[in-house]
Amino acid sequence: MENPTLQHAFADSERAAVYRSIFNRRDVRGQFLPDPVPDAVLSRLLMAAHHAPSVGFMQPWNFVLVRSPEVKQRVRTAFDKAHGEAALMFPEGKREIYSQLKLEGIVESPIGLCITCDRQRTGPVVVGRTHIKTMDLYSSVCAVQNLWLAARAEGLGVGWVSIFNQSELQTALGIPEHIVPVAYLCIGYVSHFHDRPELEKAGWLPRLPIEELVFHDQWGATDSGQDMPLTTVLRDMQASIQKDGTYPR
Numbered sequence: 638m639e640n641p642t643l644q645h646a647f648a649d650s651e652r653a654a655v656y657r658s659i660f661n662r663r664d665v666r667g668q669f670l671p672d673p674v675p676d677a678v679l680s681r682l683l684m685a686a687h688h689a690p691s692v693g694f695m696q697p698w699n700f701v702l703v704r705s706p707e708v709k710q711r712v713r714t715a716f717d718k719a720h721g722e723a724a725l726m727f728p729e730g731k732r733e734i735y736s737q738l739k740l741e742g743i744v745e746s747p748i749g750l751c752i753t754c755d756r757q758r759t760g761p762v763v764v765g766r767t768h769i770k771t772m773d774l775y776s777s778v779c780a781v782q783n784l785w786l787a788a789r790a791e792g793l794g795v796g797w798v799s800i801f802n803q804s805e806l807q808t809a810l811g812i813p814e815h816i817v818p819v820a821y822l823c824i825g826y827v828s829h830f831h832d833r834p835e836l837e838k839a840g841w842l843p844r845l846p847i848e849e850l851v852f853h854d855q856w857g858a859t860d861s862g863q864d865m866p867l868t869t870v871l872r873d874m875q876a877s878i879q880k881d882g883t884y885p886r
């Protein structure tokens with residue numbers, strides 16, 4: 638009889654593709670090409686997003702596609718204002734580095750996409766959102782991630798831009814007050830993908846050691862790793878990723 642633990646697993650090459658998309662996904666800001674994205678490809682991305690999990694199957698999202706240069710410019714103007722305000726929030730030293738980071742590709746990317754959350758979509762009482770009200774917002778974030786991973790598999794870059802005053806982004810896109818713009822995404826083909834996060838490459842922050850983030854039974858209960866196989870495996874995996882880019886498949 639077939640091993641029941643493998644019965645529902647994907648074939649090796651399919652699993653490899655899933656992990657490849659996860660580990661090679663990047664936030665893209667500066668490498669967009671002007672080539673158009675065919676509707677068939679864009680449809681697959683939107684369909685991937687629409688098949689995300691959502692609290693109570695609420696499907697709280699809408700997808701505002703932005704192709705008009707004028708609308709993109711309005712979004713870019715809203716970004717510029719918030720970006721200037723943001724720079725002042727960082728302490729001296731970091732502020733100069735922050736100002737030099739490229740943090741959006743709003744005008745260069747052929748497609749902008751705002752994924753929203755309609756918090757009233759299925760009425761006031763939602764299965765799974767009865768007590769923690771932010772669950773609907775998290776559902777829209779799941780849609781973002783589905784699209785982001787599908788886009789990587791299609792060879793498309795995606796960059797999430799969140800440096801906006803929310804109301805100004807809503808005004809730029811004509812989004813009603815009760816609809817939350819969860820993510821503004823820049824989408825397009827790219828000249829290349831970075832091998833690591835740009836903020837890591839720029840020395841802004843390193844990737845944290847995963848074994849220090851995993852707790853056992855109680856918050857804060859970490860393990861030294863000596864006798865704990867999981868901790869050791871995670872540490873070795875992260876070390877080999879950092880040393881020679883050997884990602885798990």
Ligand SMILES: Cc1cc2c(cc1C)N(C[C@H](O)[C@H](O)[C@H](O)COP(=O)(O)O)c1[nH]c(=O)[nH]c(=O)c1N2
Pocket residue numbers: 662663664665666739740741796797798799800833834835836837
């Ligand atoms: C909710 C949220 C919001 C933002 C981001 C991400 C997420 C999840 N990121 C991208 C972020 O900087 C990036 O994901 C991390 O630096 C890790 O890099 P990779 O995504 O692995 O390339 C992002 N990047 C950027 O250039 N401008 C931005 O405004 C934002 N905003």
